[in-house]
Amino acid sequence: MSAFATWFGRPERLARTLVVEHEGRLVGDLMLRVEDGWAQLDTAGAAAGVQAELGWVLDPAYAGRGLATEAVEALLTICFDDLGLRRVSANCFAGNTASWRLMERVGMRREAHRVADSLHRDLGWVDSYDYALLAEERTGGAVPLRDDARRGATTPPAG
Ligand SMILES: CC(C)(COP(=O)(O)OP(=O)(O)OC[C@H]1O[C@@H](n2cnc3c(N)ncnc32)[C@H](O)[C@@H]1OP(=O)(O)O)[C@@H](O)C(=O)NCCC(=O)NCCS
Numbered sequence: 269m270s271a272f273a274t275w276f277g278r279p280e281r282l283a284r285t286l287v288v289e290h291e292g293r294l295v296g297d298l299m300l301r302v303e304d305g306w307a308q309l310d311t312a313g314a315a316a317g318v319q320a321e322l323g324w325v326l327d328p329a330y331a332g333r334g335l336a337t338e339a340v341e342a343l344l345t346i347c348f349d350d351l352g353l354r355r356v357s358a359n360c361f362a363g364n365t366a367s368w369r370l371m372e373r374v375g376m377r378r379e380a381h382r383v384a385d386s387l388h389r390d391l392g393w394v395d396s397y398d399y400a401l402l403a404e405e406r407t408g409g410a411v412p413l414r415d416d417a418r419r420g421a422t423t424p425p426a427g
Pocket residue numbers: 323324325326327330331332333334335336337338359360361364366367369370
């Protein structure tokens with residue numbers, strides 16, 4: 269078994285992985301990691317398991333048709349409607365335009381621009397963006413891109 273298959277097949281990894289199928293083919297995967305919200309010690313119980321970190325990968329051969337958007341929309345339905353989570357978050361290299369445009373298409377808000385906090389194998393330490401969405405902010409469908417996203421503004425080197 270390859271090193272990748274061994275790493276990917278770890279039970280703890282599979283437990284937080286959903287696969288994306290299109291016309292009978294496996295075209296991507298999603299990460300759903302349920303976690304605790306930050307809380308003071310005496311309120312920690314109420315913050316247990318109330319939020320999730322999300323992630324996604326799509327086979328490049330299937331990019332550019334809205335499949336990832338559809339998959340992440342379905343993931344948000346699982347998070348908010350099925351699991352009853354109050355908040356989801358995700359992050360990416362600031363240069364990963366496809367990823368943050370996807371987040372904005374599904375209605376996530378940019379919450380932070382972190383400066384030189386993430387190590388890229390080729391680019392060294394680069395900026396990253398944090399995005400999030402609260403249950404009450406959900407519109408229930410992909411939203412139009414913000415103007416700056418549509419123009420592709422604020423895009424450092426690709427990540
Ligand atoms: C991030 C990633 C999943 C985005 O893939 P994607 O193909 O851009 O996303 P979608 O499948 O939703 O397609 C959206 C694109 O198709 C277009 N599109 C065409 N038909 C569409 C439809 N019916 N609905 C929505 N978008 C549609 C959109 O306009 C968009 O293109 P644009 O960004 O040029 O405007 C992909 O780039 C990827 O796997 N990257 C590598 C892994 C990665 O970086 N993961 C994130 C780590 S933090």
